[in-house]
Amino acid sequence: MSSVRVLVGTRKGAFILTADGTRTSWDIQGPFFGGWELYHLKGSPVDPNRIYASQGTGWFGQLVQRSDDGGKTWAAVDNTFAYEGVPGTHQWYDGTPHPWEFKRVWHLEPSLTDPDVVYAGVEDAALFRTIDGGKSWHEMPGLRRHGSGSQWAPGAGGMCLHTIILDPADAKRMFVAISAAGTFRTDDGGETWKATNRGLRSNHIPDADAEVGHCVHHVAQHRARPNVLFMQKHWDVMRSDDAGDNWVEISGNLPTDFGFPIDIHAHEPDTIYVVPIKSDSEHYPPDGQLRVFRSRTGGNEWEPLTRGLPQKDCYVNVLRDAMAVDTLDSCGIYFGTTGGQVYASADAGDTWTAIARDLPPVLSVEVQTLTD
Amino acid sequence: MEIRVVLPQHLRTLAQVGSEVTLSVEAPATVRAVLDALEAGYPVLRGTIREHGTLKRRPFLRFFACEEDFSLGPTDTVLPARVLSGDEPFYIVGAIAGG
Numbered sequence: 001m002s003s004v005r006v007l008v009g010t011r012k013g014a015f016i017l018t019a020d021g022t023r024t025s026w027d028i029q030g031p032f033f034g035g036w037e038l039y040h041l042k043g044s045p046v047d048p049n050r051i052y053a054s055q056g057t058g059w060f061g062q063l064v065q066r067s068d069d070g071g072k073t074w075a076a077v078d079n080t081f082a083y084e085g086v087p088g089t090h091q092w093y094d095g096t097p098h099p100w101e102f103k104r105v106w107h108l109e110p111s112l113t114d115p116d117v118v119y120a121g122v123e124d125a126a127l128f129r130t131i132d133g134g135k136s137w138h139e140m141p142g143l144r145r146h147g148s149g150s151q152w153a154p155g156a157g158g159m160c161l162h163t164i165i166l167d168p169a170d171a172k173r174m175f176v177a178i179s180a181a182g183t184f185r186t187d188d189g190g191e192t193w194k195a196t197n198r199g200l201r202s203n204h205i206p207d208a209d210a211e212v213g214h215c216v217h218h219v220a221q222h223r224a225r226p227n228v229l230f231m232q233k234h235w236d237v238m239r240s241d242d243a244g245d246n247w248v249e250i251s252g253n254l255p256t257d258f259g260f261p262i263d264i265h266a267h268e269p270d271t272i273y274v275v276p277i278k279s280d281s282e283h284y285p286p287d288g289q290l291r292v293f294r295s296r297t298g299g300n301e302w303e304p305l306t307r308g309l310p311q312k313d314c315y316v317n318v319l320r321d322a323m324a325v326d327t328l329d330s331c332g333i334y335f336g337t338t339g340g341q342v343y344a345s346a347d348a349g350d351t352w353t354a355i356a357r358d359l360p361p362v363l364s365v366e367v368q369t370l371t372d
Numbered sequence: 373m374e375i376r377v378v379l380p381q382h383l384r385t386l387a388q389v390g391s392e393v394t395l396s397v398e399a400p401a402t403v404r405a406v407l408d409a410l411e412a413g414y415p416v417l418r419g420t421i422r423e424h425g426t427l428k429r430r431p432f433l434r435f436f437a438c439e440e441d442f443s444l445g446p447t448d449t450v451l452p453a454r455v456l457s458g459d460e461p462f463y464i465v466g467a468i469a470g471g
Binding site for chain 2: 057
């Protein structure tokens with residue numbers, strides 16, 4: 001019998017929601033680390049009971065927690081994130097040079113093959129890795145030393161490395177996304193990186209062909225088709241069919257192409273989901289209607305999914321890491337809102353139910369599909 | 373000597389201690405010596421009060437003892453006699469947040 005475990009990071013702690021494979025009745029455990037910001041939690045694909053969590057506050061800085069029993073108990077691991085060498089400067093909001101300074105861990109991505117190996121995307125943007133289950137973290141400096149590093153600039157949320165994709169078909173290939181620098185790919189295990197932003201267009205950049213400076217919000221890849229990537233950019237929903245070398249816009253008939261998360265159906269690589277948000281200055285759904293949009297054609301043709309979602313007076317946001325899917329036969333889709341709701345659909349988005357309604361603002365949602 | 377240290381709530385939870393901890397500190401019992409002993413006794417607190425590497429006080433924290441502010445002075449300042457005797461604690465205080 002399969003079951004589902006949903007890991008929810010919020011502004012005031014972590015919550016773990018569990019249900020059996022029917023996904024009709026949910027148990028909510030938490031808050032874990034009450035009062036702390038939990039930017040992200042994620043479990044190891046090879047040992048689902050091994051879960052890593054990014055914990056922090058502006059007062060006390062960054063911590064990383066690890067559970068070996070599916071989230072029942074936790075222990076703090078190393079929280080030293082030191083840049084390699086002299087970190088130099090990136091661009092500040094006003095275009096002046098600004099020193100690289102560690103602020104927080106936005107995203108933790110456990111290895112596809114080894115539960116002791118985890119990648120951490122941090123602000124100011126850099127990629128770190130542990131190979132000993134969190135006892136120590138070391139920067140993979142090749143990314144930050146990409147020749148464009150001095151041109152990277154923070155978005156409104158900070159200069160964060162928020163997306164890490166480990167290629168299931170090529171152990172040496174990895175993708176990351178940085179706001180506001182763009183996407184980067186390594187084909188040699190992180191030694192060298194290539195900016196992969198051709199085709200992105202950003203109104204805030206005078207040079208239409210700029211290699212970096214794009215405010216990428218999130219990127220998704222389907223395991224069965226690793227060369228195809230889908231991106232929710234600040235504005236525009238994009239697709240690449242060549243591992244990021246070239247991007248084309250697939251916003252099509254979306255009511256607005258601004259948004260944060262994007263994800264892919266577990267069994268249909270051309271079925272993708274976004275949550276359109278009104279604009280970059282009005283971070284809520286258009287017309288007060290919370291709608292997930294689904295494309296079954298890999299983009300351009302989108303349908304609104306509304307059954308079970310509030311269709312009036314709704315002004316929440318859905319953040320970039322706050323959408324995930326399970327891998328049950330009837331694919332489940334999950335997302336959390338800044339209003340503290342976690343919505344789930346057990347039928348690929350056709351109908352939705354709030355499985356948690358009054359949590360603190362949700363920062364991240366990850367899903368584990370468990371088999372006995 | 374035994375130094376009493378009062379921690380803010382979040383750090384008590386993190387270190388799994390009560391409102392106060394008692395630390396053995398070699399003389400001279402300076403601000404830095406107390407913080408070193410605290411982090412040695414409770415490694416989970418490393419990086420939460422002082423930044424890794426630079427050991428700079430995190431900006432939203434202050435250090436108080438005997439109605440004096442020890443946040444901004446040199447960290448090799450010796451603490452007051454009543455802290456050294458255990459009559460008064462050394463306070464680590466988080467900035468209040470309203471709203």
